[in-house]
Amino acid sequence: MNDKQIKAFIRSKEVGRKAVSDGLYIRVQTAGIASWEIRYSVNGKRRFMTLEGGQYPHMSLADARATAAIARQSIIKGSDPLAERAKLSEEKIHTVDDLFDDWFVDAKKQLKHSEIPLRIYTKEVKPYIGRLQIKDVTPLDIRNIIQKVAHSNRPCIANDTLLHCKKLFAHACKLGLKDGNPASHFKPADAGGAEKSRERALSVKELEFFFDVARKNISSFGRDNYLAAALLVSLGIRKGELFKLTWREVNLNLKIWKLPQPRTKSSVAISIPLPDTVVSWFEELKIRGCGSEYVFPNRKTSKNPHVSGDTLNRAIAALFGQDSSKTKKPLNRMGDIPYFTIHDFRRTCRSLLAEQGVPSHIAERCLNHKIKGVEGIYDRYDYFDERLNALNLVANLIDPIVNGN
Structure with a gap:
């Protein structure tokens, strides 16, 4: 089908889908509203998938054919576009705030005083990187956070902040959300320094x-x-x-x-x-x-x-x-x-x-x-x-x- 034939199909107010070329379809669900779909098979089962952002005429015929071609290459390599899309829609861990919420679910069960990491994250970490995408957090971000705490004359809290950053991003690595832990190379010397036992007692x-x-x-x-x-x-x-x-x-x-x-x-x-x-x-x-x-x-x-x-x-x-x-x-x-x-x-x-x-x-x-x-x-x-x-x-x-x- 060419662009003229597609427009004629839409004007006909016929509801359904028609093949355009190479597994690409145009589908009309209600009168005057149409979207692009591709058809493919996985494990012998035929599947249809609407192209993302693929409403006609916002996505032209040429763009739809190009997008469909990219999808076919992915399918040939063994990918299932619908399964990948479902996985992305279910995945809710995008920002550092999301990551902490996911980590804290288990932390509350395992730690007796789970209010400590919650307080440290809320006061020391969240204001600076809470809204950042997990993939965008760098070691420089971690250094800035622990130095801000250390410079406020709270060396023990600075060390605790570093420790919980390490745990948090180790969780991200475990889930495959980040390739490396941005806090892993820092030591207490980079934060609050070696902690000494306090001996202060008032007379x-x-x-x-x-x-x-x-x-x-x-x-x-x-x-x-x-x-x-x-x-x-x-x-x-x-x-x-x-x-x-x-x-x-x-x-x-x-x-x-x-x-x-x-x-x-x-x-x-x-x-x-x-x-x-x-x-x-x-x-x-x-x-x-x-x-x-x-x-x-x-x-x-x-x-x-x-x-x-x-x-x-x-x-x-x-x-x-x-x-x-x-x-x-x-x-x-x-x-x-x-x-x-x-x-x-x-x-x-x-x-x-x-x-x-x-x-x-x-x-x-x-x-x-x-x-x-x-x-x-x-x-x-x-x-x-x-x-x-x-x-x-x-x-x-x-x-x-x-x-x-």
Whole structure:
């Protein structure tokens, strides 16, 4: 058929398809609307496929013949155009965001703390390459990301970001979406450098100074942050255990906090005895919570109903004049005291327990550390009363400092 005959066929308002040449067909489905198709056979079965973008007259007869010729060459080599098209339509992993979503499905099942890679990807990676096509990501992109984090004075996060980039693009290579991992050649030295174990623990004098400064700047530091710091020092708990705490876990009448297994790093549930001083802080937090199910509810509009540990870290950083979220750099109100983070409160609690003469195995149980070796296997005693006495010693030391007495 030539172009004149094709137009005549369309004007006839006849519905159906007619052969044009060499497996190329013109098909009219409704009056006046026609599209190009090719016919081919795979495994003895005849198949028809509409050419992509092949509506007549947008695709001319000459273009349709050229497209059909290319398709026939692919078929001769053993390809099935319809199967290839179906595969492409089902494939939904195109961008780095798509890749992370696919990887995170299994990560949530395999990782106990899957919120860590989610937070790192969302804050450190997604803003820069989330919308890029996977094939377009280069090692230079990875270097820019980890250097931005490192230059923000967060070396550990820079190393974690590099680690998760390696895992993410290893997943892309496994799925055949990328030939090489753009993060594979980078090492911690290119990100945050070798990590050193922190040994920072605050002395009693440093605690007195810190709480005094925080109290004098309570309008900016925040009363919730103030009480959170007091609890972290007094109980030696982890920030994630505290800030995700709900009132269902706390019984103020029995003076006990039942921390469930899914929320502990050690994968062991623990009943934490609460000294009277600590109970009074919880009672204040309950009033301040205004009926929230969380002990530390999020005061701002956010997906998370509870505050983040970063909130307290930023408040502490501001006292040291290191709040990067402020356009105007705040004053350093902590003087010559060495910088510390939230996790240093936990180490401080452990040091205070030792200073009060608490036996090592009791102090370790207070922090819900796993006891190593044979002792850890056979010693299943909970030491609840002993832990209560130990935490009371620390609370009695901390109480006048926190309450400004």
